Amino acid sequence: MRKYSLADLPETLPVFPLPGALLLPRARLPLNIFEPRYLAMLEDTLKTPHRLIGMIQPMLLPEGRGPGPERERVETARLHRIGCAGRVTAFQETDDGRYLVTLSGVARFRLGPVEEGFAPYLRARADWADFERDLGRAEVDPGFDRGGFLDVLSRFFEAAQLSSDWESLKEADAELLVNSLSILCPFDPEERQALLEAPTLATRRETLVTLMEFALRSGGDDGVLQ
Template identity: 45%
Template sequence: MKPIGPDPMTAAHYRKIDDLPATLAIFPLPGALLFPRWPLPLNIFEPRYLNMIDDAMAGSRLIGMVQAMGGDPQKPDVAEVGCAGRITTYAETDDGRYLITLTGIARFEIEQELDVTTPYRQVRPGWKRFADDLHAVQEIALPSREKLIAALHAYVEANQMQADWSAVEGAPMETLVNALCSGCPFSPIEKQALVEAPTLKARAETLITLLKMDVPGSDAGTMQ
C-alpha cells in the first residue's frame, strides 16, 4: 500500500462560495451520505472512478457525492442535491485500488450535467442554496439530545439492533446526527431528505421523525 499523508487543507480554506469550483466530478453511489465536516471512507476500484480520483488529486481534490436513484447502472439517475468532499486521505493498494477519505465541504444543487469526454460524469454545481455549509454550526436551537436519544432507543429496540450508548451520550450533536443519518438503514428517499434538510436543526428533526416511523405505535407520520 502506498499512502499519501493527510491533506493539510481543510474546510476553513473555503470561506465563500466563490472559493468552490464551477465544475465538479460526481460519484453516484446509493446510500453513501456525505455532510459538511463529515468524513466518508471509500474503496475505489472501478476504472472510471480511479480516473476521476487521479484527476481530482491533480486538481482541486474535490468530488461530488450524489445518491444514485435507479435507472441504467452505467449512468444511473441521480438526486438533484449532493455534497462536495475533499480528498483528505489517500492510499493506493498493491492491487490498484484507492482507499480514500472524503471530508464534506458543502452541498450543491446540480444545475446542469455537462457533456464531457471523461469516463466519469461532471456537473455545473449551484452552491448558493447551501452557502452556510461553509461555516461551523452553532449547536443552539437544536432538538434536545434527550429527545434524539429517546427516539434512537425506541428504534434500536424495535429493530433488535445494538448501539454504543457511551459514544451516543458523548458525541457532539453534529457528529451524532450525521453518524445516525449515515448509519441507519433508511430508504434512498429518506436518506435524500436528510441530505437536503437545510440546517442541522432540520436534519436532526427529520432524523427523529424517521426513527419514530419505524417504531410500532409511534405518532410519526410517513414520508412520500
C-alpha cells in the same frame, strides 16, 4: 481541515452517483473505489487544488423498467438535484489496486448541466449559492432534547440489532451526532436524500427521528428493520 469560501469552490466538479451514500458538511464518508472510471476520477481529482468530489444519489428506475440490476441502472437514472461535495482527506491504495478514501464534507450543491467530454466519469456544473451556510461553523440546534433523542435511538438500534458506544453519543455535540447517525443508519436512498436536503440541523434531526419512529412502528415488515 481546509476552510472554503464560495469563491474557492469550482464551477464544475467530478460527480460520483452512488445509491445510498450520504455525505454531509463537516461529516466524513469512507469509500472503497475499485471501478476503473472512478479510479480515474480519483487520480484526476488528486491533481486539482480543491480535491473535491461531488457525491450525488441517482433516482433509480422502478423495477422492470431498467436494463439490469440496480448498480447497472445508475447511468440511466435521473440524478437528484442536490448533492454534497467532499474533499479527499485520506486515501490508501490496496495491493489489489483499490483505493480506500475518506471524503470530508464541504458543502452541498445544486446540480447543473452534465459536461460532455472524454473523461470516463461524469463532470457537471455545480451551483453553490443556496448553501453558503455549509461553509461556516458547526450548526447549533436550540431545540435538541438529547435525552428524548437517545431514547428513540436506543429503541431503534435495539430493533435493528445495531450497537454503539453510548457514552460517546451522550457527549457528542448535536451536529456531529445527528449527521453521523444520518450517514450510518440503514435508511433507504430516498430517506437519505431527505436528510441531505434538510435546510437546517434542527430539520435534519426532526427528519431523523421521524424515520426512526416510522421504522419502529412498521415493525420491520417493509423497511430498515428487516
